[in-house]
Amino acid sequence: MKPAAFDYLVPQTVAGAVDALAAGAQVLAGGQSLLLEMHLQRAHPALVADINRVPGLDTLTVVDGTLTVGALVRHKTFESPGAVPGPLGDLFARAVGYIAHPPIRARGTMTGNLAWAHPASEWCALAVALDAVVELRSTRGTREIPAEDYFLGPFQTARDPDELLTAVRYPLLAPDTGVAFTEHRRTGFSFAQVAVGAALTVREGVITGARIGLANCADRPLRAHNAERTLIGSEPSQPVFTAAGEAAAERDAAPVPEPYADVDYRRHVVAVLVARTLREAAPV
């Protein structure tokens, strides 16, 4: 099918984009989800604001230990671990390889992905695990929302329709943090059945910090708080990681049944993948 007719605006500034949204426009960023939905006739915006020509939105900046990702930074940027300083860059580079494939990554944006809020999204799971904050701007002003309060359900967020997601911010990870990302999917093309991102800090032989993000383990991206709590204060070991995996599967995940993956199967995969991800992340 083909997209339904719409009017097309190309704002040249953030203020212009925000005005377009106030007039009812829907944002076109990478277009890798929006145009697909329009082909499928599941989205039919009357007015589209293409933000691709707004200068300044395509930048990554680091100030005082905080990374800011602008609304036009493409997935592809994160393929290079050096694009973002320290273990955070390493974690993003490990995750991005699971997102679609190179031609989609050349267009799709991290911020558009957070606006889209697919429950299986790798970026969304990392955003909640890493205490990311989204910056939203409208004609009413600017506000910031922590990622854990931002995702409300499948394709549902706390963003109002007239708000532009201008940037996402992440605190950088300490240099001694170990990171890993693993994913289980049916084929190389599929969205994640389960994906897990982890960041572990081990000091003097004891786990002092743990962040675990889960994709497609509930109706929204999750941070596995219960699993993280089992880790803090323990020495990294296989039994400790296995116990954390079980905690994530039983107490954090709330999987919804999918074709090819019922709830029991998915809990099993969560337990296995969380333990495996932690083992990979444990700095040796």
Added chain:
Amino acid sequence: MRITLTVNDAAYPLEVEPRRVLADALRDDCGLTGTHLGCEQGVCGACTVLVDGEAVRSCLMLAVQCDGVPIRTVEGLTGPDGQPHPLQRAFSAERGLQCGFCTPGFLMLAAGALDHDLSENEVADLVRSNLCRCTGYEPIRRAITRAAHAHQNGQDGRHRSV
């Protein structure tokens, strides 16, 4: 809207609706039917072309987004001398095609990557990006690897970027 698509260095002044995707504009308005459309969902890759030097899905871009941006399609791979591009020769040598439906997409996908030094993993990632229902992929992987080696060793007689 009035736009000008610059495809393979030729200008195509067009009047298109905003909803027209790049693939349809190339095929139906420019008459360049080498670019194929399979799924229109970003999955199959038959529609892959270079926009500003980068391989993208032309079913997931609007023609109006490409006003004034250089585009290269499979028709632009052949050199000015009419000789096939090294990638096309490699696909032929390795039997990288049977029905040929997926071939323009694979060629443009590889053309976008040929200027980097391609590792084995990167070639695998590329081959995974598009669908082929005939070859079983291995001949395509060999063809891209062959062309990449020739390119890196300067044996393809062609150091211009595609």
